Amino acid sequence: xxxxxxxxxxxxxxxxxxxxxxxxxxxxxxxxxxxxxxxxxxxxxxxxxxxxxxxxxxxxxxxxxxxxxxxxxxxxxxxxxxxxxxxxxxxxxxxxxxxxxxxxxxxxxxxxxxxxxxxxxxxxxxxxxxxxxxxxxxxxxxxxxxxxxxxxxxxxxxxxxxxxxxxxxxxxxxxxxxxxxxxxxxxxxxxxxxxxxxxxxxxxxxxxxxxxxxxxxxxxxxxxxxxxxxxxxxxxxxxxxxxxxxxxxxxxxxxxxxxxxxxxxxxxxxxxxxxxxxxxxxxxxxxxxxxxxxxxxxxxxxxxxxxxxxxxxxxxxxxxxxxxxxxxxxxxxxxxxxxxxxxxxxxxxxxxxxxxxxxxxxxxxxxxxxxxxxxxxxxxxxxxxxxxxxxxxxxxxxxxxxxxxxxxxxxxxxxxxxxxxxxxxxxxxxxxxxxxxxxxxxxxxxxxxxxxxxxxxxxxxxxxxxxxxxxxxxxxxxxxxxxxxxxxxxxxxxxxxxxxxxxxxxxxxxxxxxxxxxxxxxxxxxxxxxxxxxxxxxxxxxxxxxxxxxxxxxxxxxxxxxxxxxxxxxxxxxxxxxxxxxxxxxxxxxxxxxxxxxxxxxxx
Numbered sequence: 048x049x050x051x052x053x054x055x056x057x058x059x060x061x062x063x064x065x066x067x068x069x070x071x072x073x074x075x076x077x078x079x080x081x082x083x084x085x086x087x088x089x090x091x092x093x094x095x096x097x098x099x100x101x102x103x104x105x106x107x108x109x110x111x112x113x114x115x116x117x118x119x120x121x122x123x124x125x126x127x128x129x130x131x132x133x134x135x136x137x138x139x140x141x142x143x144x145x146x147x148x149x150x151x152x153x154x155x156x157x158x159x160x161x162x163x164x165x166x167x168x169x170x171x172x173x174x175x176x177x178x179x180x181x182x183x184x185x186x187x188x189x190x191x192x193x194x195x196x197x198x199x200x201x202x203x204x205x206x207x208x209x210x211x212x213x214x215x216x217x218x219x220x221x222x223x224x225x226x227x228x229x230x231x232x233x234x235x236x237x238x239x240x241x242x243x244x245x246x247x248x249x250x251x252x253x254x255x256x257x258x259x260x261x262x263x264x265x266x267x268x269x270x271x272x273x274x275x276x277x278x279x280x281x282x283x284x285x286x287x288x289x290x291x292x293x294x295x296x297x298x299x300x301x302x303x304x305x306x307x308x309x310x311x312x313x314x315x316x317x318x319x320x321x322x323x324x325x326x327x328x329x330x331x332x333x334x335x336x337x338x339x340x341x342x343x344x345x346x347x348x349x350x351x352x353x354x355x356x357x358x359x360x361x362x363x364x365x366x367x368x369x370x371x372x373x374x375x376x377x378x379x380x381x382x383x384x385x386x387x388x389x390x391x392x393x394x395x396x397x398x399x400x401x402x403x404x405x406x407x408x409x410x411x412x413x414x415x416x417x418x419x420x421x422x423x424x425x426x427x428x429x430x431x432x433x434x435x436x437x438x439x440x441x442x443x444x445x446x447x448x449x450x451x452x453x454x455x456x457x458x459x460x461x462x463x464x465x466x467x468x469x470x471x472x473x474x475x476x477x478x479x480x481x482x483x484x485x486x487x488x489x490x491x492x493x494x495x496x497x498x499x500x501x502x503x504x505x506x507x508x509x510x511x512x513x514x515x516x517x518x519x520x521x522x523x524x525x526x527x528x529x530x531x532x533x534x535x536x537x538x539x540x541x542x543x544x545x546x547x548x549x550x551x552x553x554x555x556x557x558x559x560x561x562x563x564x565x566x567x568x569x570x571x572x573x574x575x576x577x578x579x580x581x582x583x584x585x586x587x588x589x590x591x592x593x594x595x596x597x598x599x600x601x602x603x604x605x606x607x608x609x610x611x612x613x614x615x616x617x618x619x620x621x622x623x624x625x626x627x628x629x630x631x632x633x634x635x636x637x638x639x640x641x642x643x644x645x646x647x648x649x650x651x
Contacts, residue, residue: 053237053265059100060121060130062108066233066261067225068097074220075101076117079108084115085218087190087199089175091206092222095262098202101222102171103129106137109198110165125165136165142174142203151178151185158189158197168197175201176208183210190216224259227251227350233261234268238279243272245279248355252284255353289322291331297360299400300335303375304366308404315400325392329383329399336376343369370411375403410498422541425550484512487546494542505531506539509555518552519543529557 059065062072071090078084088105090098107119107129119126128134138157140150154170162168172178178186190199190213201217203209231250238245253271257264271279274287285292295318302311318328338352342364349355367375382399389395488507496503505528506521513520523529532539532555543551 053269054262057237057265059097059104061119062104062117065097065101067229068222071101071220071222075105079115079117086193087217089214089217089219090202090222091219093224093260094204095260096222096225097261098222099173102200102202105200106169109167109169110136136162137169139171142172143177146177146179146182148179148181148185151182155189158194161196169200171200173202176203176205183213187212225261227254230254230257230261230264234264237265237268243275243277243279246281248281249279249284251349251354252281289324289327291318291323291328293354293358296331296335297363300363301360303403303406304363306404306407308401311400311404312397315396325386325396328396329379329386332379333376336372336379339364340372340376343372368411370413371406374409375406378402418541422537425541484514488512490546491542502531502535517550518554520554520556522556526557529555
């Protein structure tokens with residue numbers, strides 16, 4: 048006897064044997080019992096779920112010698128001929144190869160003749176959506192008003208391509224995908240029929256791979272049974288079909304949890320060297336992440352997990368939060384999309400495995416939300432200093448600006464009373480030793496650098512830290528750094544509060560603006576108090592020019608005397624030079640103003 052594939056050998060012969068289509072079977076059985084037989088049926092659904100088999104069972108039920116009956120006998124000549132496909136009154140047509148209007152016209156001519164030996168003349172058209180528009184139009188009138196002995200049965204996997212005029216003339220039945228549990232039972236029965244042993248894990252894998260199609264499940268079962276030598280095991284399937292397997296997946300994700308990047312990359316090399324393709328590796332990783340996510344949410348059905356519960360290392364799911372598992376799933380899905388565009392798929396796999404090895408270092412949105420909530424609660428309570436709040440403590444950091452003397456690192460704290468409110472950062476008296484604030488600065492900068500390098504650098508470059516009265520004030524010399532620190536002041540204040548153990552505010556001041564204002568005031572006062580000759584000498588020194596003739600003054604006989612030199616910074620020198628330049632121009636009729644500048648002032 049010739050070999051017969053499982054899909055043909057296990058084809059259902061009665062409505063009761065239809066797997067996973069109980070609603071369709073029950074409806075058809077009821078219509079046969081009551082004699083309400085339609086002249087056209089439309090069966091739609093995924094491939095391999097029983098559409099054509101249902102049409103053949105319905106044809107047997109209609110033409111059975113005991114029928115029409117919901118339970119065809121299967122032994123009469125009509126039932127046997129339909130099952131064998133040799134009945135002259137049951138015509139099966141492939142819609143994909145008979146799409147023209149001429150084929151439909153042939154059907155229209157044939158329906159005029161009554162059945163040869165059966166009760167009904169039945170036309171089963173598979174993949175009916177492949178018919179042309181003209182063919183559908185030619186079929187409309189025949190379907191709407193066929194002879195009483197003609198029944199049409201259409202099957203399609205794409206019902207949206209069937210014209211609405213055809214659908215409205217048919218009873219429509221939607222077929223569904225078969226659940227994995229049902230497929231496992233069908234496969235177990237098929238294995239027992241041929242005397243093959245099969246592990247539950249192996250059958251579950253076949254059921255999942257078939258995607259709910261009974262025919263696909265039987266086809267894959269035949270393929271595996273051909274090289275199993277009477278024993279179908281999960282290990283054999285992984286070896287022959289190039290799968291990763293649960294054991295190696297548990298080991299790889301265990302590396303991710305431990306943060307062992309080198310070990311994870313070594314495991315990846317072993318997996319790929321065993322014959323697993325990059326696409327298969329990413330696909331299995333996605334399935335494993337999905338299973339972990341289901342377990343994290345308390346779902347333990349093996350049909351959903353895709354593998355027996357005992358095959359998962361539950362410690363991995365306990366070590367990873369739900370957000371971390373979602374992050375891993377997103378990473379592997381993105382890697383699958385990038386495989387086709389990568390110059391080398393191996394580079395993409397190395398990258399995603401290296402990233403996954405640091406999954407515990409990612410900032411979780413839930414942690415960030417809790418931090419924001421704590422900050423919100425702190426702001427709602429307010430930052431009001433208690434009655435025993437201390438005065439600010441000041442330190443100076445070595446920089447290009449004016450220096451502030453510091454006490455030795457081991458000097459005792461200096462405490463001063465501050466009865467009046469604070470008006471200036473420089474005027475506040477320290478109550479803590481400088482090294483206390485230096486230590487706080489180092490800790491704060493190191494903590495912030497971990498998450499934001501630029502923010503940490505801006506904080507490190509700041510100077511004149513003042514700590515006291517529940518507030519930390521700092522000076523910066525750059526407007527960009529000031530804006531950046533102001534933007535993240537709330538986060539910095541929360542970190543300060545955690546480090547100090549009490550609520551602490553954070554304020555930023557721009558040092559250049561305050562120093563420029565003070566320099567202008569000192570410049571104006573100095574220019575009004577000095578003699579003219581000294582101002583000219585100061586101007587000449589600042590400009591680097593040779594001495595010029597003294598200003599003519601008939602009311603004065605003696606030459607100017609040199610005054611003691613002052614130590615000025617660069618901003619003060621530039622301000623003095625500008626004032627002296629304007630003053631000299633007034634005296635000499637703007638003789639010293641560069642060429643090309645129009646003199647709009649009247650002569651003195």
